[in-house]
Amino acid sequence: MKVLTFKTIEEIGAAAGKMFVDVVKANDKAVLGLATGATPVPTYDYMAQACRKGEVSFKNVTTFNLDEYCDLPKEHKNSYYTFMFENLFSKIDVDPANVNFLNGNAPDAQAESDRYAEAIEAAGGIDIQFLGIGRNGHIAFNEPADKFTNNAFKVHLTQSTIEANSIYFDDIPMPHYAMTMGIGSIMRAKKIVLVATGKAKAEAVRTMLSGDIDPHCPASILQAHPDCTVILDEDAASLL
Ligand code: PGA
Secondary structure, eight states, X not given: OEEEEESSHHHHHHHHHHHHXXXXXHOTTOEEEEOOSSTTHHHHXXXXXXXXXXXXXXXXXXXXXXXXXXXXOTTSTTSHHHHXXXXXXXXXXXXXXXXXXXXXXXXXXXXXXXXXXXXXXXXXXXXEEEEOOOTTSOXXXXXXXXXXXXXXXXXXXOHHHHHHHGGGOSSSXXXXXXXXXXXXXXXXXXXXXXXXXXXXXXXXXXXXXXXXXXXXXXXXXXXXXXXXXXXXXXXXXXXX
């Protein structure tokens, strides 16, 4: 894995954002794997700015988001669908017909998983995948477990994740279930960019990079990916 450390959030956003922009410049029909949370925002700002300046167009790209809460209306302010439109899709020229999400309210989780896997395959696979990392080492909502997962599935979120994300829920309790892409879906991406910032991520970053490949730190599987770049601030890198 390639590890890059920067001092500021802006530098991190520019480094990760440029990787996405470069992929799209090389192939305007690229397939982008996208993430939500606080971490990707500076990267999405960079991508939006590059689009505004006319440096790149996202008109022909296809996107797949990593995960979505269950039991939350798609239009709720805390859905990942809403997050993506507010933080990226409304600021770039992507065609809304080409953006894909897992349906957290699908009645049959297995059928929804199969649908997403088929859609990713039909699009030609993910060219570049954005990832954050949870304090417990999760990627997407693949929580620490006894084995690595493959395609998308419905997950019961851990207490650590519920504590980290419930700060965003002020009107209703945070959902305890989500649909998430599995580890296999993530590992099949041709290129992966993982960004981590802040001291709260330092332990997970250390275990990801220097521990054994172990499903109890799901991000450790990335050691086996042929093209994975990890972008950190000094706090997240402080235990390396
Ligand atoms: P964060 O979440 O970017 O909000 O810290 C990352 C994650 O849990 O994967």
